[in-house]
Amino acid sequence: MYVFMVIFNKKAVTITGLENAMCQLVVSFLTVAIFVGLKQGFAVNLLEGNWIPILILGVVNTGIGCYFYFSSIGHLPVQSVSILGYLEPLSALIFSATILGEMLSFVQIVGAVLILGGAAYGEMFRARRKHRGAIDEN
Structure with missing residues (x-):
């Protein structure tokens, strides 16, 4: 799947940077949500102390990391x-x-x-x- 991601990112020349990262994250979220929903239902048990690490991972690691990765992939x-x-x-x-x-x-x-x-x-x-x-x- 990584190969397809790289190839389709190179071919999608009209969507770059933040738009590309957002599209990738939305499609990934929907795919994972459907899979998890079918596998174990939509109930998610999060403890109160877990919200900050999850938000940091989501925003910094996934959000900003994907933005840098997908905005530069077309130039490399x-x-x-x-x-x-x-x-x-x-x-x-x-x-x-x-x-x-x-x-x-x-x-x-x-x-x-x-x-x-x-x-x-x-x-x-x-x-x-x-x-x-x-x-x-x-």
Whole structure:
């Protein structure tokens, strides 16, 4: 689904920035609401102390994060967008280890190395190919 999201964002040239993020969030909300409603009903039990963290996650992480992501996706090559998408799980591992003090397993460390290696290889390969194209034109 990530591939479709990147492709359709590149093709939707008339909707950018805040409009794009809002459309994505509304469609995502409706999809999740229907799924949750069918799966467990529409009753949501939230304790009073949970509202502030949920609002911070919703506004800062999802709202502002999606705005920055979707407003820049049209200006970046697909390779860069996909590499940045791979860095999200890597940052989750790093932050969970450093901030929350969680221990990383061997498989998680290997996965992080593979993500970094793939991202580095992808960027180097793209830069090398772009450099060769410039030489061939001359």
